[in-house]
Amino acid sequence: MMIRPAELAAIKRGEIDLAFRRWDRPRVKVGTRLRTGVGLVEITSVERVTVSSLRADDARRAGAASLAALKEAVSYRDDRPLWRIGLRHAGPDPREALRDQVPDATEVAEILAWLDRLDQAAPHGPWTRATLEAIDRSPGVRAPELAAALGRETQEWKRDVRKLKEKGLTESLAIGYRLAPRGEVVLDHGGPPRERAPRPSGTPLPRSIGAPATRALRAQAVHSLEQLVDWSESELRALHGVGPLAVARLREALAEQGRGLRGD
Structure with a gap:
C-alpha cells in the first residue's frame, strides 16, 4: 500500500x-x-x-x-x-534501533552464517561481502552506480540490499546507503577495524525531499536537519534543485523536532 x-x-x-x-x-x-x-x-x-x-x-x-x-x-x-x-x-521502525546495537561474538557468528546461506542460495553467486564492502567504500553513492560497479542489475541488487537492511547492517540515505554501526562490526570481524570518516552527526535529511534537493544541500555542506535552522526559505529556494515541495518536506521534518527554518 x-x-x-x-x-x-x-x-x-x-x-x-x-x-x-x-x-x-x-x-x-x-x-x-x-x-x-x-x-x-x-x-x-x-x-x-x-x-x-x-x-x-x-x-x-x-x-x-x-x-x-x-x-x-x-x-x-x-x-x-x-x-x-x-x-x-x-x-x-525496529530496524532503526537494531542498526545501533553492536553484536557480541555469538551474534556476529550467527550473522556471518546467515550471510553465507544467502551467498550459497544466490543464483548469481556470492554477493553479501562484496555489497557490504561497496557500501562501506562509497556511502551516499546512488544504487545504480554501486550495482554497476558490482556487475549487477540495479533492481535485483537493491532487493538484496534490503535483506541486509532487515538485519540492521545497512541504512538507506536520501541518496544511496551507508553501513550501520552493526554492519561495520560484522564487516570488520576477523581483522583490524577499518579507518572510516566520522559519521555525520545529527538527523539525516529526509529521503522524501528527493535526490536533486539532497545534492543541492550536500553541495552546501548541509547533511542534517539541525543545520537547516540557520537557513531561511528564500535561501533554500535559491538553490538549484530545491523546490517548494522539498521545502515543505523539510519544514515537516523540522516541526517534528520542534524546530523550524530561520524566520519561521
Whole structure:
C-alpha cells in the first residue's frame, strides 16, 4: 500500500487516520504493520464503502480539503470497489534501533552464517561481502552506480540490499546507503577495524525531499536537519534543485523536532 510522504507525516502527527483505495479486493489486513519513512503504520480497519456513504468527517480524517475533494479523489477506477482503511502510527521502525546495537561474538557468528546461506542460495553467486564492502567504500553513492560497479542489475541488487537492511547492517540515505554501526562490526570481524570518516552527526535529511534537493544541500555542506535552522526559505529556494515541495518536506521534518527554518 503506497502512502505519499506528506500523508505519512500527517499520520505520524495524528492528523490523518484514514485512507481510501480502489481495489478489486483488500490488499492489506487488519493488524498489518507497514514499514514507512516515518516508522511503522498499522492497519486498524478495512471496510468496503460506497461513495454516497462518505461524510465530511471521512474527508477530514483522510486529509482531504473537503468532502467534495475526497469524492473527486476516489472517482477514478469507479468500476472497482472502494475501501476505507483505518491507519495509525505504531512507533519507530525496529530496524532503526537494531542498526545501533553492536553484536557480541555469538551474534556476529550467527550473522556471518546467515550471510553465507544467502551467498550459497544466490543464483548469481556470492554477493553479501562484496555489497557490504561497496557500501562501506562509497556511502551516499546512488544504487545504480554501486550495482554497476558490482556487475549487477540495479533492481535485483537493491532487493538484496534490503535483506541486509532487515538485519540492521545497512541504512538507506536520501541518496544511496551507508553501513550501520552493526554492519561495520560484522564487516570488520576477523581483522583490524577499518579507518572510516566520522559519521555525520545529527538527523539525516529526509529521503522524501528527493535526490536533486539532497545534492543541492550536500553541495552546501548541509547533511542534517539541525543545520537547516540557520537557513531561511528564500535561501533554500535559491538553490538549484530545491523546490517548494522539498521545502515543505523539510519544514515537516523540522516541526517534528520542534524546530523550524530561520524566520519561521
